[in-house]
Amino acid sequence: MLLSTILQNAAPYVxxxxxxxxxxxxxxxxxxxxxMMLFGALAAVLGAGYSGFGLVGLLAAIVVASLxxxxxxxxxxxxxxxxxxxxxxxxxxxxxxxxxxLYSLTGRTGDSSGIxxxxxxxxxxxxxxxxxxxxxxxxxxxxxxxxxxxxPATLYLWHRTRLGLYIRAAGESESALVESGLRPNRVRWAxxxxxxxxxxxxxxxxxxxxxxxxxxxxxxxxxxxxxxAMYLGARTPVGTFVAASLFGVLDAVATVLxxxxxxxxxILLSIPYVAILLALFLNGQRLRRVRRGIGGVS
Amino acid sequence: xxxxxxxxxxxxxxxxxxxxxxxxxxxxxxxxPPTGPPYRxxxxxxxxxxxxxxxxxxxxxxxxxxxxxxxxxxxxxxKSTLMKMLYGxxxxxxxxxxxxxxxxxxxxxxxxxxxxxxMVFQHFGLVPSLTAAENIxxxxxxxRPWRIDKREILDSIGALSDxxxxxxxxxxxxARMSTAQQQRVEILKALYRGARVxxxxxxxxxxxxxxxxxxxxxxxxxxxxxxxxxxxxHKLSEVAExxxxxxxxRRGHVVGHGRHADFNTAQLVELMVGGRPVTARRxxxxxxxxxxxASFTGLSVTGSQGREAVHGVSLDLREGEVCGLVGxxxxxxxxxxxxxxxxxxxxxxxxxxxxxxLRRWTHRRARAAGLGYVPEDRLSAGVVPAFPIVDNMFxxxxxxxxxxxxxxxxxxxxxxxxxxxxxxxxxxxxxPLQPAERLxxxxxxxVVLAREISRGPKVLLVAEPTRGLDxxxxxxxxxxxxxxxxxxxxxxxxxxxxxxxxxxxxxICVFHEGRLVADLVNGDEVTAEIIGALxxxxxxxGPADSPAAxxxxxxxxxxxxxx
Numbered sequence: 001m002l003l004s005t006i007l008q009n010a011a012p013y014v015x016x017x018x019x020x021x022x023x024x025x026x027x028x029x030x031x032x033x034x035x036m037m038l039f040g041a042l043a044a045v046l047g048a049g050y051s052g053f054g055l056v057g058l059l060a061a062i063v064v065a066s067l068x069x070x071x072x073x074x075x076x077x078x079x080x081x082x083x084x085x086x087x088x089x090x091x092x093x094x095x096x097x098x099x100x101x102l103y104s105l106t107g108r109t110g111d112s113s114g115i116x117x118x119x120x121x122x123x124x125x126x127x128x129x130x131x132x133x134x135x136x137x138x139x140x141x142x143x144x145x146x147x148x149x150x151x152p153a154t155l156y157l158w159h160r161t162r163l164g165l166y167i168r169a170a171g172e173s174e175s176a177l178v179e180s181g182l183r184p185n186r187v188r189w190a191x192x193x194x195x196x197x198x199x200x201x202x203x204x205x206x207x208x209x210x211x212x213x214x215x216x217x218x219x220x221x222x223x224x225x226x227x228x229a230m231y232l233g234a235r236t237p238v239g240t241f242v243a244a245s246l247f248g249v250l251d252a253v254a255t256v257l258x259x260x261x262x263x264x265x266x267i268l269l270s271i272p273y274v275a276i277l278l279a280l281f282l283n284g285q286r287l288r289r290v291r292r293g294i295g296g297v298s
Numbered sequence: 299x300x301x302x303x304x305x306x307x308x309x310x311x312x313x314x315x316x317x318x319x320x321x322x323x324x325x326x327x328x329x330x331p332p333t334g335p336p337y338r339x340x341x342x343x344x345x346x347x348x349x350x351x352x353x354x355x356x357x358x359x360x361x362x363x364x365x366x367x368x369x370x371x372x373x374x375x376x377k378s379t380l381m382k383m384l385y386g387x388x389x390x391x392x393x394x395x396x397x398x399x400x401x402x403x404x405x406x407x408x409x410x411x412x413x414x415x416x417m418v419f420q421h422f423g424l425v426p427s428l429t430a431a432e433n434i435x436x437x438x439x440x441x442r443p444w445r446i447d448k449r450e451i452l453d454s455i456g457a458l459s460d461x462x463x464x465x466x467x468x469x470x471x472x473a474r475m476s477t478a479q480q481q482r483v484e485i486l487k488a489l490y491r492g493a494r495v496x497x498x499x500x501x502x503x504x505x506x507x508x509x510x511x512x513x514x515x516x517x518x519x520x521x522x523x524x525x526x527x528x529x530x531x532h533k534l535s536e537v538a539e540x541x542x543x544x545x546x547x548r549r550g551h552v553v554g555h556g557r558h559a560d561f562n563t564a565q566l567v568e569l570m571v572g573g574r575p576v577t578a579r580r581x582x583x584x585x586x587x588x589x590x591x592a593s594f595t596g597l598s599v600t601g602s603q604g605r606e607a608v609h610g611v612s613l614d615l616r617e618g619e620v621c622g623l624v625g626x627x628x629x630x631x632x633x634x635x636x637x638x639x640x641x642x643x644x645x646x647x648x649x650x651x652x653x654x655x656l657r658r659w660t661h662r663r664a665r666a667a668g669l670g671y672v673p674e675d676r677l678s679a680g681v682v683p684a685f686p687i688v689d690n691m692f693x694x695x696x697x698x699x700x701x702x703x704x705x706x707x708x709x710x711x712x713x714x715x716x717x718x719x720x721x722x723x724x725x726x727x728x729x730p731l732q733p734a735e736r737l738x739x740x741x742x743x744x745v746v747l748a749r750e751i752s753r754g755p756k757v758l759l760v761a762e763p764t765r766g767l768d769x770x771x772x773x774x775x776x777x778x779x780x781x782x783x784x785x786x787x788x789x790x791x792x793x794x795x796x797x798x799x800x801x802x803x804x805x806i807c808v809f810h811e812g813r814l815v816a817d818l819v820n821g822d823e824v825t826a827e828i829i830g831a832l833x834x835x836x837x838x839x840g841p842a843d844s845p846a847a848x849x850x851x852x853x854x855x856x857x858x859x860x861x
Binding site for chain 2: 181
């Protein structure tokens with residue numbers, strides 16, 4: 001039961017953090033992850049609700065979040081807009097835009113209760129009901145499975161593909177890419193689109209599996225926490241995966257305690273936010289030590 | 299035989315230059331038609347100007363296939379500009395580049411690479427967190443789009459590095475490599491891309507002697523394997539050890555070229571440093587009884603690479619003295635100056651200004667003790683570019699300079715004083731509110747000098763006072779320095795232009811390998827040749843092919859001092 005809750009809560013963090021990782025290593029801090037997730041969550045509910053197929057919802061989430069990523073890419077990479085401002089604009093667009101879309105379709109501004117509720121397809125392992133760990137895995141949504149394979153997939157991308165190599169180079173030494181005859185902005189476009197795709201998946205999981213239905217501002221800072229988790233994981237695939245999973249655990253613990261104890265709900269729900277503050281502080285201390293130790297590369 | 303060359307320098311200023319016994323020296327631009335096989339790489343009358351500054355004037359260069367060709371010259375002689383044009387980083391204003399006799403256009407480095415030209419810059423263009431192999435193969439990875447063939451990369455680079463004797467751990471991130479190893483990675487990167495002409499920009503600047511030897515061995519092997527190497531240097535010893543041919547640049551002009559064996563050390567020094575007649579006046583030497591303005595004892599300073607760059611240097615300055623600080627770039631003179639200024643950590647020694655010893659030396663304390671500092675890079679370190687002249691002039695003293703009234707800045711007083719300084723220092727501007735970045739280099743320098751001199755320093759440190767400036771602005775700046783000296787300020791001025799130091803200083807200190815090797819009273823008997831020889835480490839540095847006029851034979855008049 002707990003493991004199952006953890007998986008459901010961790011999947012959005014893991015996917016969004018991986019998305020942030022790709023963009024960040026390519027040299028673009030994706031602070032719009034929050035907005036991408038939010039719009040993804042709404043698109044998933046609409047897609048699944050009106051078509052009757054969960055997969056259509058997932059696809060809609062991916063398309064919409066990638067569109068937001070494209071907007072960010074156009075404004076930042078081509079029109080040279082300040083990244084923080086462009087990212088904030090995308091987030092604000094998502095906050096207001098999702099409510100607007102919701103209202104124009106259902107007449108309600110708070111939630112999607114007027115729309116038929118779909119859910120993501122689930123993947124069950126036959127005969128796993130009585131095996132301890134597998135039982136929790138069995139029956140999880142397709143996005144949870146995608147989150148689980150995101151780590152090996154990212155590692156493959158990192159070390160085996162050109163795109164991964166270029167992404168790692170783009171964020172660190174643009175001139176090295178240019179000197180090698182490559183175009184840094186193309187690499188960043190690819191990384192941002194992938195980032196949008198992953199954030200869209202994360203949003204779909206939130207509205208079609210972890211909870212059912214869209215509620216305004218339902219992402220509740222998870223996109224920002226994912227960004228923090230990526231830094232906490234020292235901007236590496238494994239570190240990011242572990243840190244993001246940790247926040248999934250905290251979320252799950254908060255949810256379970258909320259149900260089973262009469263501990264103050266507000267305090268319980270603040271656990272992940274307090275945790276990210278603490279974690280980033282500790283991470284900052286670590287980085288300071290590292291910087292003091294190594295002079296850096298010219 | 300005497301070859302007389304008339305060369306125009308900068309803005310129409312003409313200098314008559316006499317070269318003795320240099321049979322192989324040709325006046326620039328007077329090339330005879332090439333005979334025999336075409337040169338591997340040829341530059342024909344390349345010119346390049348940045349604004350008013352002529353970096354290269356009709357520079358011609360001929361590099362024979364499979365040779366090592368050195369481009370020798372001082373800082374600012376135009377070596378780097380020439381190399382950048384050959385690698386497509388900069389575009390020549392006029393002239394032509396030929397490869398194997400065929401004219402080529404190099405609009406960007408990619409085109410140069412496509413023509414088989416590779417370049418290793420002084421500051422490497424590597425991605426720190428990528429491994430050596432990933433850096434070398436970046437952009438030209440073998441394998442399918444979604445799967446890089448790592449084995450193929452390691453095998454092919456491994457074979458290349460074995461063949462050339464350039465050994466590096468290919469799986470290690472370059473961030474964890476030494477400078478020498480990173481340089482090897484850069485060379486391999488160029489070769490992996492098919493470079494057959496390799497340009498090395500000051501390849502030994504950051505290497506230890508052992509690493510240097512290893513590099514030279516590798517360069518030899520490269521040429522044996524068919525590569526042509528062109529390297530930039532200002533070290534005569536490297537020309538002697540490595541080069542087959544040499545082209546000497548001074549102030550953007552080719553002042554000599556030919557087989558290295560045809561030159562002796564004295565000739566190379568003269569060509570490189572120049573025997574230009576000194577026209578400007580020398581600052582009057584201060585009376586030996588003038589009080590001590592500052593005293594530096596046993597200073598050791600850490601350089602950018604974390605290594606010690608200055609080893610226990612002692613120097614006293616008297617009031618009204620202009621002390622010139624010279625040395626070949628990277629020999630510690632800049633670090634010495636920056637250490638005194640409190641910009642670099644001083645690891646050992648004692649600094650006294652006006653008889654007061656100071657502890658925990660920082661730039662703020664240095665200023666409080668009566669130090670003025672004109673940094674080497676005037677635009678990025680000397681001024682806040684976007685701020686108006688007036689703010690730049692008083693930025694150092696708004697807290698104590700009496701520019702405060704009722705807790706606010708007294709802007710009208712600042713402005714009226716700025717107007718006075720603008721007149722005093724002849725700053726050409728539209729007024730005190732013009733942003734510093736809109737001024738020409740010479741006027742920016744005057745703003746910096748106005749600030750530093752008007753604060754009435756006991757000691758004024760000046761790095762490269764007139765680099766890149768036209769003659770008029772340079773003269774005005776020299777005048778301002780002389781005026782400050784007359785007022786009793788002790789001035790320590792660093793310049794890579796030996797002629798400038800000879801012209802303005804009353805005393806000259808020469809740095810070599812982090813030590814003060816000579817401390818001379820400036821006079822008519824002190825010439826650029828003597829200084830040049832001292833800068834190059836004199837005796838131990840010269841190739842043994844010049845038994846006659848070894849510069850070390852000329853004893854410096856007041857040698858001594860130093861560590």
